[in-house]
Amino acid sequence: MVAAPREHLVTAPGRPARRGGLRTLVGTFLGYAVLVFFALVFLYPFVIQTANSFKTEADAAAHPLSPVPDPFTTAAFTKIFDSTAFPLWIGNSILVTLLITVGRVFLDSLAGYALARLSFRGRGAVTVMIVAVMAVPGVVLLIPKFLVLNQLGIYNTYTALVLPLLVDAAGVFIMRQFFLSVPPSLEEAARMDGAGVFRTYWSIILPMARPALITLTILSFQASWNEFPHTVVAVQSPQLFTLPRGIANLVSGSLGAGTQYPLKLGAALLATIPVAIIFVVFQRYFVRGAAEGGSKE
């Protein structure tokens, strides 16, 4: 605020620089060494995965580390589409992901808005329930979820794959926090003009909530595309397998006999690509989601 201490601050780092010029250089070098090393650790497995899915089985076994397929072949991918149910899994995954993402974005924002803005009896109780549900570890719910799906007679159906995941407590909470952070003046004006609650929500609130809705869309897409444990207790028939379930079966089931690494790596690669593209394009929304919602598992 005042000029004097600022000058002081500017000169302060200069002082050690006289004797520490070399030390800064060494520090920079070490910093980059650490960054590059870990970048390799975190990314090279994906390079290996991609390269090996274009190799022959013999080449993959002999030179697993090499990033260059020799010879280059797309045999694994031909086989994925011809001799596994991969196209079916993709279709199921797209359907389930679309439904869940649309459902979550709409229902989570609706509930989040009501909890932040509308006053109704029982609002506090509902908020507590949402937060409590968020704290229940998902794996503990595997058998309970199966029980209820079985009891309702929807076990082993598309409904079982989609309906239980249509609302996600963390999403409701993120939306609630977002709406709490926006000033209410705009919607109050609209309401004074006689617009109904839903009308106000639909034409005033939702357009305003775009950044939060994008975050929620991306998180929902990623979570439902990758969802695995739920499919294990919701469906049994191979006709209803999504990509993660199908690949898990391909690897661990009787089909997984033999190595066939190019095939397995290729299938896993294809399942990773959509999320990878979304991640690269919408990176900052992922980062915001991680910071706001804590980690989901």
Add this chain to the structure above:
Amino acid sequence: MAEPAARRRGGIRGNEATAGWLFVAPAVLILGLFLVLPIGMALWVSVSGWNGQGSPFAPGVPFVGAQNYADLFLADGLTRENFMISIRNNLYYVAVAVPAQTLLALALALVVNQRFLKGTSFFRTAFYFPSVTSSVAISVVFLFLFANSGAVNALLAMIGISGPAWFADPRGLLHLALGGLGLVDVADPPAALTGGGPFGLSWWEWLAGPSVAMSTIIMLVVWTTSGTFMLIFLAALQDVPVQVEEASLIDGANAWQRLRHVTLPMLKPALFLVVTLGLIGTWQVFDQVYVMSQGKPANTTLTPAYLSYRTAFTDFEYGVGAAISFVLFLIIVVMTLLQRWIMRDRDEVRPRRRWWPRRGSTS
């Protein structure tokens, strides 16, 4: 919060109350039906002898009281043995994975946060990328990396080490370390340790450590979670006021002193969040076990989460499976509370009503 009922029907507040309930109804219904109600149903199943035939609420299903729970803790038998082995495996898993992922995430965040380094946003993205990919797809990649003729063993061969058959190796790391130091003979462990021990497992078995096979799953999980936790630390680091750092610089603190006495204390809430999420997450490992090992070899990658699934869906002992789920739930709750108590800050006045996990406390 208790808004008085609208005096006039159709008033703005009256509409609001109806709309409020309509807006939250789908969420309440779905969460209630598929998350809250099932817990009640599972509670009944865990005290029943239901075998998966028909409805668990049909009149013929026997009530067995605490029998299923007793089988896990008291009765000598295969059920208790498997359960205790899974608990042992997961204890070692938590003991290695939580410190490893926390320290790695913190270290990465500290380096990425250095202002004198350029291009850190690329590295931040690179470190975070594994966290957003599918656990199943990543497990497939690690199956290949750690295969007998896989990338890791090829790497080890380059420096003259002959790598193990990772997924087929049930030897415990602690046993290997004790044997390597010459403290015990692994082939013929001391009778004092093999003679007996708590819960039907000998002390020798309790002291196995994570198996070689389990260590691959630990590496996989540390690799995928560190990126997310790094972001939590980064968010907290960016909240550390520049003035504080500069002041300590003027006071002549060196880099280590600044880290130890300035940065780390300010990261305490983030550290708390990361350790809590880590403890909750590591007790839930399921996908990786399902894809990579199914509990093999010799049950050394068996975890309570996977065991509860296997007991119910392969052995059709739904009662025991549900009981394992509830014990696991209890373990996670106790771990969280214990951790909360250990890391409590006496100086901090904490609002008493916030008993739930502090989601979003880093933003």
